[in-house]
C-alpha cells in the first residue's frame with residue numbers, strides 16, 4: 001500500500017478551524033518541513049501509529065520524555081492503579097516526597113526540589129528565585145538555547161523559533177527582554193567579556209549544558225568548567241536547564257557527565273514519564289527562599305499531581321533498577337549513528353552526527369557545528385528531503401533540522417537496522433537533489 005496521509009490531512013484541516021495552526025505546540029505543524037503532520041492514534045514501545053494506519057519507528061518520543069518507550073507496561077499499570085485513587089487532591093502526598101528524594105539522590109547538586117507542570121514553568125520560576133537571591137535583575141542566556149516560552153527567555157530561543165523564522169516573539173515587552181543578555185554557546189571569552197562589563201548586575205546564567213534545541217550541540221572540552229568559574233567569580237548563579245538532558249544523557253544528567261555542580265537545575269520531560277511535569281531545585285540556602293519556606297511566591301493548582309508523580313516515579317525507578325540501561329541505550333544510539341553516518345558517506349556526505357547518551361542529532365552540514373550560527377548554516381532543504389523520505393519509510397524523526405532525536409529503551413536491534421537501511425535510501429534522494437542543483 002502506498003504511503004498516504006489523507007485522513008491526517010482532513011483532520012489537520014478540521015483542527016485548524018478550532019486551534020491556532022491546528023496544533024498546541026508550533027513545531028508539530030510541520031511548518032518547517034512542509035506537508036501534513038500524521039495525526040497519532042496510539043503508541044507502544046518504539047512505535048507510533050497514525051490515524052491513516054501508518055506505523056512508525058519513533059525517534060521523537062514526545063520530544064524526550066518517553067525514554068522507556070511508549071506505554072511501558074509497568075508505568076501503565078501503576079498509572080491505572082493511581083487513577084482509581086483519584087486524579088488530583090491539591091494536598092500533599094507521599095509520592096511527591098518519594099520522587100523528590102529520588103531526584104536529590106541521583107542529582108547531588110539538588111538539595112531541595114519544587115515540582116511544577118512544565119519545563120517552561122520551571123525556568124520561569126527559577127529566574128524569579130535567582131533574582132530574589134542575588135538581588136540583581138539581569139539574566140544571561142545563550143543563542144539557540146531554548147528554555148520554554150515565557151517572556152524573559154524567548155530571546156534567540158532556537159528550535160521552534162528557528163524553524164518558524166521568528167527569532168523573537170511579538171508581545172514580549174522590551175523592558176523584559178532588555179534584562180536578558182545573550183552570548184554565543186561555546187564562547188567562554190564572550191561570556192567573560194560580558195561579565196567584565198556587567199557582572200555586578202547579572203543574577204544568573206541559564207544554560208542547556210548539552211543544548212538540544214538548535215539540533216544537538218556539544219560543549220567544547222573545558223567550556224562548562226569556564227562557565228562555572230566565571231559565574232562563581234562574579235557571584236552570579238549558574239542554572240543548568242536539564243529539562244531535556246536530565247535523566248537522558250546519563251542518569252544524573254549532563255552535570256554528572258561533565259562533573260559540574262550548578263547552583264540550580266531545571267528538570268522536566270523524563271521526570272514526568274509522559275505526563276506534564278517540570279521541576280526546579282538546587283542549593284538548600286537558595287531553594288529555602290521559595291514560599292512557604294521563604295518569601296518568593298510560586299504555586300500551582302495541579303503541581304505534584306498524583307498521576308504525574310506516579311508516572312515519573314515509575315519511570316525513574318525502572319531507569320535505576322534496569323541493569324545497564326544507560327550503557328545499552330547509549331551503545332544502541334552509537335550503533336545507529338555509525339550506521340547512518342556510513343550510509344551518508346556512501347552517498348559522498350560527511351554530515352555531522354552528534355551524540356550524548358541516548359540523545360543524538362544529524363546536521364546536514366559538513367562543517368563543525370558548535371553554536372547557533374554554525375547550526376543555522378545547515379542545509380534545511382536537504383534535511384526536508386531526508387525527513388520526508390524517512391517518514392514515508394515509516395521512520396519518525398522530529399520535523400525540523402533544529403531538533404534532537406531520542407532513542408528509547410524499547411528500540412530493538414531490528415528497529416536500528418531498519419532505520420539505517422531507510423537512511424541509505426533517504427540519503428540517495430538527498431544526493432539526487434545535490435546532483436540537480
Ligand SMILES: *Cc1c(COP(=O)(O)O)cnc(C)c1O
Pocket residue numbers: 117118119120121123146147148149208212213241242243244245268269278
Ligand atoms: C522542552 C524544554 C523546555 C520547555 O519545557 P516544556 O515542558 O515544553 O515547557 C525547557 N528547556 C529545555 C532545555 C527543553 O528542552
